[in-house]
Amino acid sequence: MARTVGSNGVRTAQAIRQAGVKLIYQHGYEAMSLRQLAAEVGLQSGSLYKYFENKQSLLFDIVRDHMDDLMAKADEALAGLTDPMDRLKAYVGFHLRYHMTRKAHVFIANMEIRSLEDEHRGEVVAMRRRYEGLLDTILRDGAAQGAFKVVDPRVSTYAIISMLTGICMWYRPEGRLSQDELVAIYTDLVTAGVAEPEAGLAEGQARAEAQRARA
Amino acid sequence: MARTVGSNGVRTAQAIRQAGVKLIYQHGYEAMSLRQLAAEVGLQSGSLYKYFENKQSLLFDIVRDHMDDLMAKADEALAGLTDPMDRLKAYVGFHLRYHMTRKAHVFIANMEIRSLEDEHRGEVVAMRRRYEGLLDTILRDGAAQGAFKVVDPRVSTYAIISMLTGICMWYRPEGRLSQDELVAIYTDLVTAGVAEPEAGLAEGQARAEAQRARA
DNA sequence: TACGGAAACAATCGAACGTTCTTTTTCTGT
DNA sequence: ACAGAAAAAGAACGTTCGATTGTTTCCGTA
Secondary structure, three states: OOOOOOOOHHHHHHHHHHHHHHHHHHHOOOOOOHHHHHHHHOOOHHHHHHOOOOHHHHHHHHHHHHHHHHHHHHHHHHOOOOOHHHHHHHHHHHHHHHHHHOHHHHHHHHHOHHHOOHHHHHHHHHHHHHHHHHHHHHHHHHHHOOOEOOOOHHHHHHHHHHHHHHHHHOOOOOOOOOHHHHHHHHHHHHHHHHEOOOOOOHHHHHHHHHHHHHO | OOOOOOOOHHHHHHHHHHHHHHHHHHHOOOOOOHHHHHHHHOOOHHHHHHOOOOHHHHHHHHHHHHHHHHHHHHHHHHOOOOOHHHHHHHHHHHHHHHHHHOHHHHHHHHHOHHHOOHHHHHHHHHHHHHHHHHHHHHHHHHHHOOOEOOOOHHHHHHHHHHHHHHHHHOOOOOOOOOHHHHHHHHHHHHHHHHEOOOOOOHHHHHHHHHHHHHO
16 A cells, blocks of 8 residues: 555644644653554554654644644733733633643643753743733733732742643533633632732622622 | 672662652653663663662652652641631642742652553542642631632632642742742732632731731 | 656664563671 | 672663655646
């Protein structure tokens, strides 16, 4: 056998990418063999090299594309919002929903950074820093306007992102709580955590809204 | 050559364990080869088998011992405290300090679970569930007493633990902020996030205390 | 319908893997 | 001083790995 009937380069490329995400998520990058990947797609391992330069570049492509997508969608979610509290809530909601629906990609992008070669890792770290910068700026703006009480925006950014991203460690679509309910709970936690108690009704408002969303 | 001068079984065993933690943390369990580990300790790879049954059991031993230690020290940190808010603060402080000083162990225990064989993984997951149960109980007790406003203790537990554990992704001993400062910031975030606003001075108190600790 | 490029196979490479086994050297207790 | 135990070397095992290459088959198009 050689070229198989009905074979199509574009479709195969997509299948490889998809299977790659699945297998790296399940077993880890190092533990996934190219023979395993090839079998998942229905190829011989050597044939994979029509579609990527080497194993490393497959990983990097997956991570880079994911980061690009994350950044673009985040910008979209925040577009048009100026009030820091509005932007914070939008960020929390976006981040949670994105991470709930793309567990595998997120897991890979966060956990397999160490498997990237230095140059590639540098690029990815820079991208992530840019993404974290979004929340950092929101917190700084909010603090400057007196809406937030943030002792250290950098630390708060790390803390909040860790908290939100952690959802992909246990969230299951068929689970007890809906996406909306979870977003409400987390939004409540985050806004209560950073809101300036004396700043108008900010906090009470957040709790009330969270309550309403759960109803 | 065979047995080397000054060789000592106990010392070598400790060195292997220590190097194992370091290398698994740096490269991941799958990516760490036994030849690499042996070289780090100054042995030939075959000689390692005097000290463990196989590669898998090395990983399991590391993770199990870590979990035992974590659980024991957590119990210790909470001993004698009955008020939910006191227990919550103690939990946060303990968890952060523990994770700041044992990054590698924590990282391995959290990330290499998937590399464990089914039976071993089951044991570790059960241990982790028990540890999470500590915080879950604290939140439920606090809510029952009206001190906390917790919509869903299970979710809040996951959220808080994710947030706290995330510190080991970026904390460096030589960093800008001291351990005490970081504990104060995180404690502030957590207590503000779960405290019942109308419950006495709980929240204001927490903020004030955090402020004081930073001074 | 013939041809050139695309797609995949099949065989193979050297290196590295985890593991086992035998041998050699050092240490320790009497 | 000596025997046995402990500690490690070192060679070898069968596998599997990522990667390369030459060949074969299919497809789109002119």
